[in-house]
Amino acid sequence: MSRLRPMPRVLGALTLALVTLAGCSSLPREPQPVAVNIVAINDLHGYLQANPFSYKDPQAPGGVRKLAAGGIATLGGMLSQLRQQDPQLLFIGAGDLVGGSPPLSAMWADEPTLDALRQMGMKLSAIGNHELDNGKAEFLRQLNGGCQSSRPDKACQFRPNYPGSGFPYLAANLLDSDTGQPLLPAYRIEEVRGVKVAFVGAVLRDVASVVSAKGMRGLQVADEAQSINQLIPELNAKGVNAIVAVVHQGGATPEPFDKQDCSQLSGDIVDVAKRLDPAVDVLISAHSHQGYLCKVGPLLVTQGNAYGHLLTHLTLQVTPGQHRVTSIQALNLLADPARYPQDQDLAKLQQEVEARSNQVLLQPVGAIAASPIARRADNAGEMPIGDLIADAHLAGGRANGAQIAFMNTGGIRSDLALEPGQTQVNYGQLATLQPFNNNLIAFDLTGRQIEQVLNQQWKGADDANILQVSQGFSYRWDAQRPLDSRVVPGSLRLNGKPLQADGNYRLVMNGFLADGGDRFSLFKSGRNRSDLGLSDLDAMLQYLKAMDQQGQPVGSSTSAGRIQRLN
The missing domain is CATH 3.60.21.10 (Metallo-dependent phosphatases)
Incomplete structure (x- = not known):
């Protein structure tokens, strides 16, 4: 029996390296991320x-x-x-x-x-x-x-x-x-x-x-x-x-x-x-x-x-x-x-857009009673600027018999604030506040229906869409009540008097909300509907001008307490 002679150490190492390199060249290279x-x-x-x-x-x-x-x-x-x-x-x-x-x-x-x-x-x-x-x-x-x-x-x-x-x-x-x-x-x-x-x-x-x-x-x-x-x-x-x-x-x-x-x-x-x-x-x-x-x-x-x-x-x-x-x-x-x-x-x-726009946007409209009038909501969901907008819509709907105005918060796009040296708000600021130009719509609902629509404000425990309401109207809601019945029964008031469940009340709001927008579907049930032919923006312009001319500029830095939260 013959014995295999071992390879010299250097030659063996070289052979091993060549074999290794040959093996590596046959393996696919992993692509590198880019x-x-x-x-x-x-x-x-x-x-x-x-x-x-x-x-x-x-x-x-x-x-x-x-x-x-x-x-x-x-x-x-x-x-x-x-x-x-x-x-x-x-x-x-x-x-x-x-x-x-x-x-x-x-x-x-x-x-x-x-x-x-x-x-x-x-x-x-x-x-x-x-x-x-x-x-x-x-x-x-x-x-x-x-x-x-x-x-x-x-x-x-x-x-x-x-x-x-x-x-x-x-x-x-x-x-x-x-x-x-x-x-x-x-x-x-x-x-x-x-x-x-x-x-x-x-x-x-x-x-x-x-x-x-x-x-x-x-x-x-x-x-x-x-x-x-x-x-x-x-x-x-x-x-x-x-x-x-x-x-x-x-x-x-x-x-x-x-x-x-x-x-x-x-x-x-x-x-x-x-x-x-x-x-x-x-x-x-x-x-x-x-x-x-x-x-x-x-x-x-x-x-x-x-x-x-x-x-x-x-x-x-x-x-x-x-x-x-x-x-x-x-x-x-x-x-x-x-x-x-x-x-x-x-x-x-x-700069070109500003130069061509400012002739319209910088036109003064009227004074306001506070600045800023913020869209930051209080604990109950009420906003100072929401109060002002709802009041303007109510004023715009008075001639059609409106008693209560509602405003959706999604349609409120900014605070209202005077710039340094400014004494009156201008058209551009108000058009930024309400950019959608929806016409105001008036219609009738019963007191019971108004309570039902207010209970549509809550979608989840942390998902509330609180409507802003006009002067004279108030209610309370309880965070510990079920989502679909958080409005406290009997708490709805108009000019200090309880709303009657079967009584008819005339409401006014923008057309988007009146058509059931922002998931307030019950507004679509309104009777005796009337398009007032007045946009939400024009209602605000008229309201601010009129109140300023009467020496009673409107607006507050705090909400009016029309909506009260319990718990």
């Missing part, structure tokens, strides 16, 4: 200018920092700075980019705002409820361009040829009921550094509760999560490497807007997040005007406040050749004009 940067804005609502924003800051006086944040020039400057770091950055919207806008944008049919977003390089946006304020046809005009509008006094007045938004809107769950087909594309795929990122849009399922019946005509809405989930096989077949859901629905948390992985998110968006297919990598939300970077289970859910105060910056590490996101970094960036260079082209656009 960075995809996404910047999102939500609920801009046509705010071209910087506007008030406050947040908790232990280092600020009183623990609250206040500043004017946003403005298109600042937002454009932020994006330019971020693009210096990544020229392939994707800028997207999450809906309500226009609608419910201040008059600086609204008086031009929001075309300057859409022009600004186009200049910022917006790639796409989910549709929000306010894009539908003026109906399907007008939204499609804003999207596609043209001047054939239901608002001929506003459309194509800023520029004679409006070219359209310049970016697509998305909605997986919005159907054109006239055709049975989707009104908009459900998704858009963007390719960055060799990876495909799918953006899937959706609007809130109960959009009909926050858009007028006129605005919803010809439209149907399906469930957000189900509509997105149905698209996952199609997106996978197209080889996408990441899926971003962009849903115009929201929530809230007591945690700071920039807290990483916040954990106390509540609201409708949580249910949507829980039902999304695990293939969705991140959920960009909107609608509730809150700032958060929260986790719902493993899913990151973000929102960037409103009015251009924040930009949400996401960095996804996406693996080429696979549907795999290895990590996501999320930041909510404060749009502080003092921290970023201004985009000069957008600054010029803003």
Whole structure:
């Protein structure tokens, strides 16, 4: 028997290394993730200018920092700075980019705002409820361009040829009921550094509760999560490497807007997040005007406040050749004009809009008795500015026999405050306060029906939508009573006298609320309905002028105590 001779030690080591190298060369190399940067804005609502924003800051006086944040020039400057770091950055919207806008944008049919977003390089946006304020046809005009509008006094007045938004809107769950087909594309795929990122849009399922019946005509809405989930096989077949859901629905948390992985998110968006297919990598939300970077289970859910105060910056590490996101970094960036260079082209656009608008917007209207008159609610849900608006609507409806006015808080868009040196509020401030221009509607309900509609104010333990009420009317509610019966029976009073259950009372309110908006469906039961031919804004203008001329300017810095809360 022969014995194998051992190889010399050096030769053996060399042979082993060569074998090892040969083996390594035959193994596939794991692809390295690439960075995809996404910047999102939500609920801009046509705010071209910087506007008030406050947040908790232990280092600020009183623990609250206040500043004017946003403005298109600042937002454009932020994006330019971020693009210096990544020229392939994707800028997207999450809906309500226009609608419910201040008059600086609204008086031009929001075309300057859409022009600004186009200049910022917006790639796409989910549709929000306010894009539908003026109906399907007008939204499609804003999207596609043209001047054939239901608002001929506003459309194509800023520029004679409006070219359209310049970016697509998305909605997986919005159907054109006239055709049975989707009104908009459900998704858009963007390719960055060799990876495909799918953006899937959706609007809130109960959009009909926050858009007028006129605005919803010809439209149907399906469930957000189900509509997105149905698209996952199609997106996978197209080889996408990441899926971003962009849903115009929201929530809230007591945690700071920039807290990483916040954990106390509540609201409708949580249910949507829980039902999304695990293939969705991140959920960009909107609608509730809150700032958060929260986790719902493993899913990151973000929102960037409103009015251009924040930009949400996401960095996804996406693996080429696979549907795999290895990590996501999320930041909510404060749009502080003092921290970023201004985009000069957008600054010029803003200055042009201001110059062409101020002749109308700066017209004085009348004095007010206090400043500011705030929309911050007290413990019962009553707002000083809500009192003032309801009183103005009541005054506008007196000639039609109105006894009680109601106002929905969603239609109140700002405080009312005098600027330094200002002695009278101007038209622009009032049009910012009530931008929707809804006509006032008067009708009759019984005392029993009024109590029933007030009990529609609570949807959940932490979800109250308190109507603002006019002078002379009062009631009490108890937080310990069941959600559908929180109004204390027998507590409703009109001019100090109890409402009679079978008695008839004439109410006045804006047309959106009168048609059952904001889930107050019982208002649709009103009898002897009359359109007063007077807009909510005109009612306020007339009221303030009349009271000032009488030497009795109105408004208070505190609520009037018309609504009382027990427990």
